[in-house]
Amino acid sequence: MIDIRVMASALRVLAGGEFARYHTSNVSEVERFEREMQNFLGVGHVLGVNSGTSALICALVGCGIGPGDEVLVPAYTWVATAAAPLAIGAVPVLTEINQTLTIDPEDIRRKISPRTKAIIVVHMLNLVCDMDAILAIAKEHDLLVIEDACQAVGVTYRGRRCGTMGDAGAFSFNVLKNIQSGEGGAVMTNSQRTFTRALMYHDVGSYIRAGRGDASEPPFIGQNYRMTNLAAAVLRAQIGRLDKKLKRRHDRRRYWLDKLSGSFGKNMKVSPHNDSDSAVAISVYFDDPEEARAFGSQRGIARLIDTDRHVYTNWKSIRSGATMHPKWDPYAWAASNDVRIREDSCPETLKILERTCEIKLFPEIPTLVYRRLVGNTKR
Numbered sequence: 001m002i003d004i005r006v007m008a009s010a011l012r013v014l015a016g017g018e019f020a021r022y023h024t025s026n027v028s029e030v031e032r033f034e035r036e037m038q039n040f041l042g043v044g045h046v047l048g049v050n051s052g053t054s055a056l057i058c059a060l061v062g063c064g065i066g067p068g069d070e071v072l073v074p075a076y077t078w079v080a081t082a083a084a085p086l087a088i089g090a091v092p093v094l095t096e097i098n099q100t101l102t103i104d105p106e107d108i109r110r111k112i113s114p115r116t117k118a119i120i121v122v123h124m125l126n127l128v129c130d131m132d133a134i135l136a137i138a139k140e141h142d143l144l145v146i147e148d149a150c151q152a153v154g155v156t157y158r159g160r161r162c163g164t165m166g167d168a169g170a171f172s173f174n175v176l177k178n179i180q181s182g183e184g185g186a187v188m189t190n191s192q193r194t195f196t197r198a199l200m201y202h203d204v205g206s207y208i209r210a211g212r213g214d215a216s217e218p219p220f221i222g223q224n225y226r227m228t229n230l231a232a233a234v235l236r237a238q239i240g241r242l243d244k245k246l247k248r249r250h251d252r253r254r255y256w257l258d259k260l261s262g263s264f265g266k267n268m269k270v271s272p273h274n275d276s277d278s279a280v281a282i283s284v285y286f287d288d289p290e291e292a293r294a295f296g297s298q299r300g301i302a303r304l305i306d307t308d309r310h311v312y313t314n315w316k317s318i319r320s321g322a323t324m325h326p327k328w329d330p331y332a333w334a335a336s337n338d339v340r341i342r343e344d345s346c347p348e349t350l351k352i353l354e355r356t357c358e359i360k361l362f363p364e365i366p367t368l369v370y371r372r373l374v375g376n377t378k379r
Contacts, residue, residue, distance in 0.1 A: 009237040013230050021048075021229055022209065033232035036239055037186060040154075043164045045195035047187040048227035049202050052150035052172025055185035056084035058225060059168035060118070062189065062198035063144045065090050068333045069117040074103040075312040075346035076304070076353060077122040081148050082318050082341075090117070091334045094312055094345045099352060100272050101125065101283060101304070105133040112137075115334070118144040123152035123162045124310075125358055126178070126249065126281035130274045131157050131165050138166075146170065150185070153178040154242040156278045163188045168198070173231070178245060179238040181231040193217060202226060245363045249280035252361040252370065256282050264379050267291060271356060285356040296357040298377055305353040313343055313350070 013019065013029060021030035034046040049055050065071060067089030073082050075094045082092040093116070096107040103121050119138060121129040129147075138145045145166030149155070152162040153171050155178075163169025168191070171177075173184035187198045196214040200206045202225040260270060268291075271283040283304075286292040296303025308314055319341045321331045331340055362370055 003237065003241075006234055006237045009233040010230060013233045019229050021226060021232070022205075024229065029229035029232040029236065030227050033227075033236050033239075034186075036236060037188075040239055040242070041161045041164050041188060043161075043169075043188045044190040045188065045192070047195060047198055047202060048232055049185045049187060049225045050227055050231075051183050051225070052148075052170055052174065052177075052185040053080040053084060054202065054223075054225035055150070055170035055172065055187045056080060056120070056146070056148060057087050057223075058187050058198040058202050059146050059170050059189070059194075060084055060088055060090065061201040062187065062191075062194035062196075063118060063146065063167055064197070065118055065144070067330065068115065070113060070115040070334070070339060072103075072108055072111055072116060072119045074120075074122050074124070075349040076101060076310060077124055077148065078150070079309040079315050079318065080150075081120055081122055082312070082315060084120075086318065086323070086330050089328075089330045089333065091330050091339050092120075092318070092341070093339050094341055095119075096346045096348045097352060099285065099356075100130070100274055101127050101352070101356065102129040102274065103134070104348075105130055105137060108134065108137055112141055112143070116141070116143060118146055118167075120146045120148050121166070122148040122150075123155060123157075125283070126152050126155050127271075127279075127283070128152065128155060128157040128162060128274050131160075135165065144168075150177065154246055155280055157275050158278075164190075167191065168194050173235055179235055179242055181234040184227055184231045184235060186227075246280050248363040248367075249361045250278070252363070252367075253279055253282045255371070256359055256361075260284065266379060268295070268379065281358075281361065283356055283358045285352070287355070289354040292355045292357055295379065300360045300362070300374055300377065302358045302360070303354070304356045304358060305350065311350075311353060312341060312346060315341065319343075 018024040021028040037046045069090040071085040073092045096104045098104040147166045147169040149163035150172035169188040171186040173181045196217045201222040204222045268284040273279045
């Protein structure tokens with residue numbers, strides 16, 4: 001059901017007929033959205049773009065990542081996390097997750113090479129990474145940190161919003177995210193130079209725009225990843241209610257923790273969380289993968305190994321190294337062929353995923369309806 005405030009915001013733009021951010025008679029909806037998101041996140045710069053994938057690509061470009069660079073990415077994430085480095089000539093290097101379902105800091109240490117330039121950490125399923133440990137490793141090895149917070153818009157880690165702790169962050173606003181506009185995304189950073197470079201890359205015509213970014217940064221050729229005013233208006237209407245939506249997720253996590261503490265939770269364990277005080281998601285794991293398969297077959301539950309392109313073994317185009325032209329093969333520019341993704345690149349990740357299930361919390365559904373829905377769940 002569409003919220004009346006979202007409808008009113010969209011209708012305002014439709015009535016005005018000004019759909020493009022750079023073709024408006026006043027301050028555009030996109031710029032208003034960027035300012036409001038800046039205030040909400042407490043971050044220096046926000047750039048609205050047309051998807052989470054575009055946000056990741058712009059964040060990497062903004063940070064200066066390019067051909068031949070290695071970027072560590074977790075083996076459990078949406079395929080776009082690994083595709084984004086390849087889009088700019090860099091090479092994704094798969095890294096194991098741990099039982100928190102986020103990138104394993106210990107495997108980060110093992111995978112760092114002289115060619116490693118950045119780590120993309122993913123706050124998957126609203127589960128936050130161990131950012132204190134990751135940022136310490138990055139500082140020790142002089143690496144950049146890009147937060148893929150596409151699945152954790154608004155979520156906090158020890159009082160800090162996801163997407164604001166690294167050198168740059170990326171959000172997605174597609175139909176499955178905490179706030180949504182069909183498609184859409186945003187780049188976050190506290191660096192003026194990173195913001196300016198991301199701005200230039202997201203708009204091939206940036207050189208004709210006045211008053212945007214750092215004029216001292218040499219211009220370069222970009223793409224067209226611009227956000228529309230209509231998408232921005234839809235998103236603006238949701239920012240003010242995001243914390244309330246996340247609180248509902250937190251309350252439902254608490255409901256499940258209570259439910260699992262009784263006889264219902266026999267044979268399953270709650271996955272650990274890197275910040276349990278602000279956790280807004282829950283997953284459980286089993287010793288036996290077949291028990292996880294049975295539990296995950298129910299409505300509102302999903303066994304993670306079965307979630308298609310979130311599992312690296314299903315990244316067909318990336319594993320094959322297929323690109324739009326044979327001369328555009330970032331793996332061919334890499335210093336070592338060992339970084340190519342293989343079926344057995346991250347065996348520990350596969351073991352974790354085949355034993356773990358996500359319990360969906362559906363914050364859009366009223367509480368009474370939700371409890372009736374999960375009341376039929378069997379252990």
